[in-house]
Amino acid sequence: MGKVSFRDFIKNNIVILDGATGTELQKRGMPLGVSPEKWALENPKILMDIQKSYIQAGSNVVYTCTFGGNRLKLAEFGLEDKVVEINRELAKISKEAAGDSAYVAGDISATGQFIEPFGDMPFEEAVEIYKEQVKGLLDGGVDLFIIETMVDIQEARAALIAVKESCNLPVCVSMTFDESKRTLTGTDPITALITLQSLGADVVGCNCSTGPEDMIEVIKEMKAYAKVPLLAKPNAGLPRLVNGKTEFDMDALEFSSYVKDLVEAGVNLLGGCCGTSPLYIEKIKENAKNLKPKAPCPKKVSCVTSARKTVFSGFDEPVIVVGERINPTGKKKLQEELKEGKKSEIRRFAFEQVEKGADILDVNVGMPGIDEKKTMVETLQFLSTIVEAPLCIDSSSYEVIEAALRVYPGRAIINSISAEKKKIEKLLPIAAKYGAMFILLPLNDEGVPEASQERCKIIEYVYKRALEYCFEKEDIIVDGLVMTVSSDQNAALETLKVIEWCRNEFGIGSILGLSNVSFGLPERNWINTAFLSMAIGRGLTMAIANPSSEILMSIKMACDVLMVKDKNSAKYIEKFGGKKSTKEKAVEKAEEKPHLSTLDKIYNAVLTGDRENIKELIDAAIKEGNEPSKIVDDYLIPAITKVGDLYDKREYFLPQLIQSAQTMKEAFGIVEPLLIKGDRKENKKCVVLATVKGDIHDIGKNIVGLMLRNYGFKVIDLGKDVMSEKIVETAKRENAHIIGLSALMTTTMVEMREVVKLAKKEGVKAKIMIGGAVVDSDYAKEIGADGYSEDAYAAVKLAEKLSAF
Structure with a gap:
């Protein structure tokens, strides 16, 4: 199935996806603690029966049983050398089950590790891990790919790049958001959408973690900026333990009652996640029968993102300030640090500029005596962990720009692409591949035209070339290219004509490097600030400047108010009203x-x-x-x-x-x-941590362990898939104050009760706290645990409270 036929397939119809697979396998005999992929291969008829049941219920697409089919997950069962084989054979089983009645999506999910810059796994290693799985699924004949249940935008990017570099089949990417509408690493729905659709995802959406009601709000936020169809696979509400078995609190009838609202919010593809079954899909199909998807109608604004924030620019948006300070030119200390591989000055410049009001940070590390590509990649990864501001990649090297775009965990902007033959031929394909915005520099191989009319012709030429790569005007920001007025009195006026033409005739955003205009003149700040206000009046949307200039930033904010770009003067009042947020x-x-x-x-x-x-x-x-x-x-x-x-x-x-x-x-x-x-008495409280029997997820537990250690607790981490006897035995031996239990699967959460029972039977005095995506405080009370924590920091506070008794 090609991209065109896939888009035609979902254009005028609500596409019905399948429901949960793991729980259906367990209903049919799959024991806890085994590899679902291996068990399904050993019991192919059961898997086929499940998938046929979904198709009969109305599913247009079924997922292969390869959720944990990557090398790292399979290694937990000693199957790391069988990745291609397992994925291929499971895909073949799904294809046989689907026949001509449904499409088969190659299912890809998380490795269980965080990717650089948020974790230790190198980005390229993650890409290769996913390419290995993709190969097996392609060999098995899948029709499309689904990357699902992703909590980290960088891992989602790695998987998406792996698919795109392996084939031309359609690919959907589905993130998991909590009740605060953020992923585990802090990405919001709009940022996730823009990052992924820019990178080439054919469908973007969300699954797991929440029920349909919360997912409606996520889809609404995405729809406003979506150029691609949207996907939703909610859970059947919240899990509950009933007679020793996990059940969800939303039946198929109630679940399907949200179908209309989800479609009105903007869903094109709809299915079920945890707790759903063929009956749920049947009810979805019934309720979606007469519904039509809403066509994409995204807002016409320019969008650049980091992993956790989107910055919008446009004629009705406040003027965006791009901080120019992370540049070694004229900065001796920064030059020395770049040679030594240090980051103190970069950290200082980043914090300083964000504090002073920079919306985006320009990053330039070009200088003699260093490996610019390596330094740029390391700098981008470093900045991505310490500031939310999106980044502008500033380099004259094609290789540096491509390496930076590949690892950047968001949608970056390139500074810059001109009409110079080599630049336009090299950089447009790179920008298109990674979905980057770019600054258009109106110069060619002959240099910078003095007259505004000639610059406008170059702008039109570069734009026409960009259309060949499917760029739109919102993906491009034109640099007016101001020269210094000290050598040419008319330089500023010619640039202002370009800005005005961009706004009123061509309909495209513009940017200026302000400091150029005043070069060689005394008291340059006055010239820069006056020029900024004149340019804003002509339609300027972005400015590259030093945000530490108080007068420049103040005039910028005043102009936003006067040009009706600051709604209700909110940002102006926030800045000058004397109030600051906790974060500021x-x-x-x-x-x-x-x-x-x-x-x-x-x-x-x-x-x-x-x-x-x-x-x-x-x-x-x-x-x-x-x-x-x-x-x-x-x-x-x-x-x-x-x-x-x-x-x-x-x-x-x-x-x-x-x-x-x-x-x-x-x-x-x-x-x-x-x-x-110094003879200070050690009085560390002991915590025994474990992911319960049958559950192989431990990333959340590992973070809890890290936090507890840093708050002075002695942590004994028993790992994952741990028998209740071992947990209780360790707690007794170590005289533990607390037992911390984790479960991420609805089928394994019941094991927590077994640990509580055994601990009480053995007379263990340790308090027991639980955590994980599938449990809550009510469940903790139900099984007799002493508390529940929703995240790592909450676990620390709970541990401090429980250990005080």
Whole structure:
């Protein structure tokens, strides 16, 4: 099935997907703790019966039973050398079951590890892991691909690139959002949509974690900017334990009652996730029978994203400021650090510019004596973990730009593409492949035309070439290319004519590098600011500038008000009304200033996740005579507590939480031996952690363990798929204060009750807390556990509370 036929297939009809597969396999005898892929291969008739049941119920598409069919997941069962074979054979079984009655989607999901920059797995390794699985599915004859239940936008990108580089079949990508409408790593629905559809996904959507009611809101947010069809596969409400079995609180009739609302919100493809069965699909089919999907009608705005934030620019949007400071030109200290592989100056410039109002950060690391490609990739990955601002990739090297775009966990903007023959031929395909926006520079091989009319002709030429790669005007920002007025008095006026033409005649956004206009003149800030206000009046949508210029930023915000780009003057009032958000205050406090004491800098290092400098700061504090206990009690612990507060308020997300936790771990590793030498009594409370029997998911548990260690707990991590006897035996032997249990599957959550029962029978005094996507506080009470935590930081607070008794 090609992309065209797939799009025709879903254009005028609601496409019905299948429901849950794992629970259906277990209903038919699959035991806990085995590889679903291996068991399905050994019992092909059962798998075929399930898929035929879904097709008879109304599914137009069935998923292959390859959810955990990647190398890392299969390795947990000693099957890592059979990836291609397992995926191929399972795809063949699905094809046989579907016949001519339904399409077969090759099912791909998470590896269980975080990808750089949010984790340790190299990005290219993740791509290769997925390519291996894709090969098997292609050999088995799948019609399309579905990348599902993704909690990390970077892992979703890796899987999408793997499919796109392996074949030309349609590919759908489905993220998992919690009740706050964020993924585990902090991506919101709009950011996920824009990133993935720009990268080439044919369908984008959401599945798992929530029921249909919450998913309606996610789809609504996506629909406003969607150029592609949208997919939804909700859970059947919340899981409950009834007579020792997991059941969901929403029956098929109630579940299907949301079909109309989901379609009105913008869904094109609809199915079920956890807790659903062929009966649910049958009811979906009935309720969708007379419904038609809404055609895409995305807002005409330019969108650039990071992993956690989207920045919009357009004629009705506030003028976007692109911070220009991360550039080694004229910055000796930054040049030295880039040669040494350090990041302190980059961190400082990033925080400083974001605090002062930069919406996007331009990143240029080009200088002699370094590997620019390696440095650019490392810099982008570093910045992606510490700031939310999207990034602009600024380099004259095609290789550097492509390497950067490949690993950037969002939709970047390229600075820049001109009409120069080599540039346009090399960079347009690269920008198109990775879905990047780009700045259009109106110059050609003959140089920069002085007259605005000639620049406009170049703009039209580059745009026509960009159309060949399916770019739209919203994907391009035109640089007016201002030259210095000190050498040409008419330079600013010619540039303003280009800006006005872009706005009024061509209908495309524009950008200016403000500092060029005043080069060679005294008191340059006045010239830059005056020129900015004139350009905004002509239709400028973005500006490359130094946001530390208070007058420039103030005039920019005033212009936004006067040009009716700042609705109700909200941003102006927020800026000048004296109120700041918690996050802004935290970032402001984190800014490195000469008058800060070494101890304050230690606090800031933990707050901002500055692992690079924490050792030097701790050593300096000790040399200054500060007691190790004072460093821990008055600075390290308050800092990590503040990080937790920001995480609680959803102002920090998992990447920042992990960065700060790792910085805390490194700091404590230096201070702890000194505490022992100083005869400080160790009184660590012991926590035994485990993912229960039959469950092979442990990424959440691992994060909980990291956080608990950094809050002073002694953690014994027993791993995943752990028998209840081993958990209780370890808790008794270690005299544990707490047992922490994790489960991510509805079929394994029942094992938590078995641990609670056994612990009470054996007289274990440890308090028991539980966590995982499928459980909640009601379930904790139901099985007799002492508490439930919804995330890693909540687990720390709960552990502190429980261990106090």
